[in-house]
Amino acid sequence: MPDLGYPAPPVHGELLVRMQRLFREAAPDQIVYVPTEGADEPFHRYLRGRTR
Incomplete structure (x- = not known):
């Protein structure tokens, strides 16, 4: 799996x-x-580039 970066x-x-x-x-x-x-919240946070 390639590193997609963050976000x-x-x-x-x-x-x-x-x-x-x-x-x-x-x-x-x-x-x-x-x-x-x-369950989708962690994925949405990843795409937004935010953490809790």
């Missing part, structure tokens, strides 16, 4: 979303999205 440049955020979509399409019976309240 992650927007282009890499879009790339990660596309990669996740492709992985889900490649193995739909093995990768299941389970919604978890607040």
Whole structure:
């Protein structure tokens, strides 16, 4: 995995979303999205370049 830097440049955020979509399409019976309240907050903080 290449070092994306901190914070992650927007282009890499879009790339990660596309990669996740492709992985889900490649193995739909093995990768299941389970919604978890607040689980996306660390990811959003990383993209914003902030910490708690």
